[in-house]
Amino acid sequence: MTQTTEAVCLKADALELERGERLLFTGLTFEAPAGTLVRLAGANGTGKTSLLRLLTGLMQPDAGEILYKGEPIRTLKEDYYKDLVYIGHLNGVKDDLSAIENVRIAARMGNIIAKNEELVDALEKVGLGDFIEHTTGELSQGQRRRVALARLFVSLSKPVWVLDEPFTALDVASVANLAAAVAEHVKAGGIVIYTTHQEVEMNLPPERMKTVDVSSFAPGKRVRGEGQHA
Known part of the structure; x- marks a missing residue:
């Protein structure tokens, strides 16, 4: 990282979210200061992906606030987005462009x-x-995912x-490379918040890592209606 880490902190403050007539979580609070890796844990359907989308500003909570450097991200807008990289379920790649063109455009x-x-190294x-010059339309779904991660x-x-x-x-070597990049980013003062069903070893001291169990903030009851799923 080339930016100063002074006062950099991402905080979820008493978040509440309802999806599909179901209250996923309430009072969800955690803090990620500069140089912190946060793994979101919990069973499927507890709201991990929804929480990630809240943290990017793509969704708004029903209650609570997300703060970056002490300010709500809903008011910071571009001042927050310029500091953010989000890779979600959708790869966001263009099938008619080559792998390297996709990474170049995403970077720009x-x-x-x-x-x-x-770009080649990535x-x-x-x-x-x-597969650098192959169009992503020629690649498998897994390979398109790798283009996004590059x-x-x-x-x-x-x-x-x-x-x-x-x-x-990702194959074993790619997992190791990505884990190393994540660890180096955190050591340099970055903040990484992620979900995974895999056990991946991170070369970080324990004080740099934390786990937030999203399911621990579940209310344990429906808001209204039955049979809805997140």
Whole structure:
């Protein structure tokens, strides 16, 4: 990271969210200061992905606030988004563009001008060194996912990474490379918040890592109606 980490902190303050007539969580609170890795845990349907979307501003909570550097992200808007990288379930790649073109465009959209060798290196680190000039329409779903993840390796200047199942569809070497990038980002003062069903070893001291069990904030009852799923 090239930015100062002074006063950088992402905080969820008493969040409440209802989806499909079901109250997923209430009073959800945690703090991620600079240099912190946060894993969101909990069974399927407890609201982990919804929480990630709240943290990116793509959704709004029914109650509570998300604060960045002490200010609500809903008022910061672009001042927050310029510091954010989000990789969700959707890959966000264009099938008619090559792998390297997709990473280049994604970087530019984040105001990052990456050199060609940096783009190549990013794709090699996710195991796509032999597919750099292939259009993503030629690639498998797993390979398209890797194209999306390659963006992280050219986004080291962005303080906040929000990642939904980033290790899915990666081979052993690519998992190790991504885990190393995440750890280095945190050591440099970045904030990484992610979900995963895989056990991935992170080379970080315990005080840099925390787990937030989203299910522990579930109210245990329906708001109204039955048979709804998150």
